[in-house]
Amino acid sequence: MAAHTGYSRAKFSSGWGSIAQGDRTCDLRNYILTRDLTKITRKAYDWCLVATGDLKDPYTGKLIHFVRGVKTSNAVQIDHVVALSNAWGTGAQRISETSRYQLANDPLNLLAVDGPTNSSKSDKDASLFLPRVGYQCKYVARQLAVKKRYKLWVTSPEK
Template identity: 35%
Template sequence: MRTRSGARAGMVAALTAVLALGAAGCVPIDEPDTSPSSAGDVNQQLDELTVAVAGSMKGYSRTRFPHWRDTGKNCDVRDSVLQRDGESIKLSGCNVVGGRWESPYDGLALTDPADVDIDHVVPLANAWRSGADEWDDSKRGDFANDLTRPQLVAVSLRSNRAKGDQDPSQWKPPNKAVWCRYAADWVTVKHYWRLTVTSAEKAALTDMLEGCTWATKR
């Protein structure tokens, strides 16, 4: 059981961290709204997704999804996610220059920000093929910098490169312990942004969500 003095110390540490970030000109961000709280909720969202054949990549470019946006003086969305998902963060001004991250996809422990990628849970190219090609660049920028939904997560560079723009029917995190969270996050993002899924993608998500519980976060 956590003692009262321990809780007070934790509150002081948290307040100190917030003040330090504020002094550096950074805007602290909260954990994103995670996936639905029950299997029923997320499965309902999955059922509501439109099933369609993947669209063409014609006209696609990552520059059509402008990122990363500024989140403070000399820092951006990448810095904000690194701060949110890491521990013992070290800053130079507002830039993250050190810390510790555990990549949920493969369990790797990372201490160099250069080894950390910020993954778009629903990849930009996948979004393009599932409806984002019809958006304007401003809306695509909102999607690429979405800190509210569980769309951005700090992962190992290796796992992000292996994933590429593949959907869950083509690639799943090597760490099976996060499959429930990953599938639920994928559904949450696609549902909010009204993106389509392929039949194979929906089948893979259904399998990944079978038997999931929502007692723990990512």
């Protein structure tokens, strides 16, 4: 794995960016939930907030019912397909602050996934973490697309 010397999450952004959804601007986490979940319901007081939905987790293949709440929201997490610390170690330390913010908030690099699997993936690259066989090609292609977009390099073990 590439060196993470000097890495800090704060060098990418301080939180979720926002994105236009029709005539509304919503935070990126809820945008990704809207994109990746099915059968979603929204909070009555805030159209942007996804209240519930179903995720067919691309990493494990299992169906997860998402329910917004302190005790339940971690069942579905938003993964940085190219982890930010991995990005740092493969060239992001050389790109502008604006480009790092874009990388952290790029929907191409964000994916709703099973929370425990995301936690175990942590900052691993494709040489150290691969999802279930049926999603591996899409996962690797997505990692490569993100790395190409932000001019990050692919390490020898990833090849």
